[in-house]
Amino acid sequence: MKLIKKSQRWMLAAGVAAVLLSVPAMAKELTGTLKKIKDTGVITLGHRESSIPFSYYDDKQQVIGYSQAMMLIVVEAVKADLKLAKLDIKLLPVTPSNRITLLQNGSLDIECGSTTNNTERQKQVSFSTTIFIIETRLLTKKTSGIKDFPDLAGKNVVTTAGTTSERLLRKMNEDKQMGMNVISAKDHGEAFLTLETGRAVAFMMDDALLFGEMAKARRASDWTVVGTPQSFEAYGCMLPKGDPAFKSVVDDALAKAMKSGEAEKIYAKWFLQPIPPKGLNLEFPLSDAMKALYKAPNDKAYD
Amino acid sequence: MHEFDWSSIPGAWPFLWDGMVISLQITITAILVGIVWGTLLALMRLSSIKPLAWFAAAYVNLFRAVPLVMVLLWFFLIVPTLLESLLGLPRGSDVRLASAITGFALFEAAYYSEIIRAGIQSVSKGQMAAASALGMTYGQSMRLVVLPQAFRNMIPLLLTQGIILFQDTSLVYVSALADFFGAAYKVGDRDGRLVELLLFAGAVYFVICFSASRIVRHYQNKMKVA
Amino acid sequence: MAYNWNWDVFLQPTATGDDTYLGWMFYGFKMTIALSLSSWLIALAVGAVVGVLRTVPNRGLSGLATAYVEVFRNIPLLVQLFLWYFVMPELLPLAWGDALKQTNPILQQFFAAMLCLALFTSARVAEQVRSGINSLPPGQKNAGLAMGFTLPQTYRFVLLPMAVRLIVPPLTSEFLNIFKNSAVCSTIGLLELAAQGRQLVDYTAQPYESFIAVTLAYLLINVVVMFGMRWLEERVRVPGYIGGK
Structure with missing residues (x-):
């Protein structure tokens, strides 16, 4: 080259x-x-x-x-x-x-x-x-008690349609039988709205974008990015x-x-x-x- | 209850206004082109030349069978390349508006042609016969006798379809074109205030469409008296 | 144009490994049908009631019905959909909203979409019902009342049986519209036909195959509905009226 x-x-x-x-x-x-x-x-x-x-x-x-x-x-x-x-x-x-x-x-x-x-x-x-x-991680409320991906079992989790996070999340759900309800939102803004209005406990996405969404929140200090990176x-x-x-x-x-x-x-x-x-x-x-x-x-x- | 924060709207005013201009541009062009092309389609469909009638029937049924969202998607993906090569547009010119307008006009023409066909058929047959008895050709009797009466009857329906069309312009979001709805959505998305902007957009559409439909109703009542 | 056609993509297992892409399309197809049919039933019921109310002599009731129709007719479907899905739960009392949000998200999306499509369409059905009733000669209503029927009885036994048969043709196009309008519901994440098509593009980067398949599926729905309704129209045609024999 x-x-x-x-x-x-x-x-x-x-x-x-x-x-x-x-x-x-x-x-x-x-x-x-x-x-x-x-x-x-x-x-x-x-x-x-x-x-x-x-x-x-x-x-x-x-x-x-x-x-x-x-x-x-x-x-x-x-x-x-x-x-x-x-x-x-x-x-x-x-x-x-x-x-x-x-x-x-x-x-x-x-x-x-x-x-x-x-x-x-x-x-x-x-x-x-x-x-x-980027690394794919989770955005969640500080008070939600979610620390990492296993905590999501049986919960509603949102991600953006068409992204790698969506695939990983659905696959994880299938492989580990976690019983999550995966919501695929049309874009990041809608996904964050789903999280912010309490429809989902966490939002899985590229970490840099999660920081971006967090910055837009009504009270940015309520939110945190957690979890072991699932992919680069x-x-x-x-x-x-x-x-x-x-x-x-x-x-x-x-x-x-x-x-x-x-x-x-x-x-x-x-x-x-x-x-x-x-x-x-x-x-x-x-x-x-x-x-x-x-x-x-x-x-x-x-x- | 949700904490509402309307502070995004005043600053976004110019952008929202630009969006409204695009919505109106699409609506008005699509209405005009749609009516002209729709009239031609209706005449073809009623014509005694079979291939023309078949073409018009196929066209109308095809466009009426597919969701507008899909039509817009197709036009957005195919028309840009086509337009550029056909019209020799400078490369990279923003063809999203042109493709949205083309898509809408061709789509709405199918609906307009059905309204116009019904309008033409509602003019009594005797009119046509009288016109030919006066020595007019088919074209002349259509243009001078039948169509003017048909249009007079159809105007309320055509305008109502126009209001529906204005509402449907919100679907151009598929091509990321910032019409009024798209602009409102983008501002809401950027500032994390989607709920507020969606409510605002709903209210604006309602005021516009409601007033427009009142005006159409008023006109309709006036025509009845006449 | 540099494009790699690949129709085999439909038979490939999906990225999540639980199905083939064709399976996804079929799931979306079923979702579109279920959504459209359930919305249609609600729209017919609500639309019939509202349409009748618009023609009754009681000012209050007919005014209420008119307001209903104007609201649902003058806001774009897309905006209504977002309002039902994102805004409505925020306007409910907190406990209700929270309870609603904890239910299965697919059900939430489905119900929001169904409610939205149903009420949007019901306003249009109501207009058809009203114009059907108004197109009957006023003598019919008067004759009914003169025979000693109450107003509800006149509607039940005289006006509605006639009006229902008259409005079948215009309702056909509303019925077709509900299938097409259901495509808008992909925007709230409901995985119906158009959404699965888009998902296929995201996952396989084969846009044209997917758009063609989705378009053909809608054409198929359209043809089936059109033949069904034509059969119905022939059966209910009123002799002596336009289009009747």
Whole structure:
């Protein structure tokens, strides 16, 4: 991998030299997404609307968040790579159920939100270098007495439809005969509402998102995140399948940001400081898995 | 009882208003296109040219058989690529609105065509015969004699269908388009105040639809007198 | 378009290992049928009562019935659904709300969806019933009263038997609508047909196969209902009326 990328960079450098010397020569034969972006001068980004703090709207309906910041780094890299003076950014909000289709049908060039990289999805799309690693845990009321997953036996538990947590929870219920009632809510907001209104005793989800939901609660101090992590998941940016040239530009940009410490600064901004719209602080410290990722960026899925 | 907290709404006002504009845009365009295309479908269905009649019947029955949510989903996933290649739209332009409008217009046309067909059939046969006796062609008698009367009778029904259509625009949430309901839902989701925003949205829809249906009723009564 | 078609996906065991994806679709299909039919029965009963009340001479009763119809007709189904499921338990006295929330969540979703669809549709049924009764010549009611029937008897023996036969065709389309409207119930997490379709997309990343299967299933329901209702319409047709022989 490394060697190929290096050689490409050399070719690029050679290309730059060629452009500087002879006037209208192309740097390299562009294909796929990069060519599309170059020809149209437009890049279309897929984002989420309420995936706090990864990708969501602030009160002025601007898209913000950790993943959005990482995606903008990629955009800058693409712009530099294609030597475009101007690159128009089009934003398209996506939902968990349409994001893959929108990427496949060409509506999107890239989606950075909170999408887990897994082998099933890899059949349809390609994933960039991992941008975040989460653990699946439980959000519950401090007074609920729930300390870990075995305490959930016979209780109502909520999770978000279509997520890894949903699978794990249903499988655990089946395998260990726990007699849980698993509620699958349409999105995280609805899942948290189910928890907050007392329909379920716990909400299983990616820990970072749980901290995000907790921050939105009427009384954030009533809630706590507990339980042994049931899985690790790698969030990646989704890219069109079978486009190695585009992927290498994206991966290089992300890896550079991680190694240079820029990514950690972005992390601090979204997880350790107050964030819009209500000035909440998630106080979610950098995990060991994340530290390892920043040291050695990779695009491995956990399943 | 739940502790209500309405503080999210004032700050979100511009976003909610934008959502309402989108809802109205979809409603009005879909009504206009739906009526034009629905009239054509109704004429085709009543036409003596069999393939046209079959096409119209198949179209109407197909669209009336599938839930609107599924139709919108299909249009959202397929139309964008199609529109881009057909109309040569600049790539990456936001086609969610266009695809929602297209989906609604084509879907509602099926319903409008049934209303219009009934309206045309309610005009007595003698009118058509009288028109042809005056030397008008089929097209002329339809356009100048039958359709004006049919539409006059149908206006309340068409408007009522329009109110239903306005309510149905809330279903565009499947394409993450922020219509009024979508906007309210998103604000509620972001701030953890879904219950408040849902109640608010319900109240707004009720006020609008109730007033609109009163106006239609008023118009209907006036027509009766005339 | 780069898409990997894979129709075998329906025969694969699901990610949770308890069934095949086809089994999931079938579960959703059964849920859609159960939900629609039970809502329809309630809608017919409530709609008939409200529709009759709208035509009675008592101002208070007819006003109440009118208010009922206006409320349920002028709020989008989607909003009503969220209100029933998320908001209604919050408005109940605390103990009731809490007791309700501790019941089986699938039942909660089902009942909220059923109640919502039933009342939404009942307002439309009531309108059909009212217009059916109003379309009868006023002489029928007067004749009934003149014969010494009380008002309820006139409704029971003269007006309703006639009106019921007249409103079968418009009710057919309401009946079809209830199946289509039930698709909205997937938004509160009820695993009916449309929801299972979406779940299939989430789990298998094969959207087109799933949408096609769900669309075909709705078409199937539609065709069956349409033939059934056409048979019924022929049987109850009133000779001498529009559409009658």
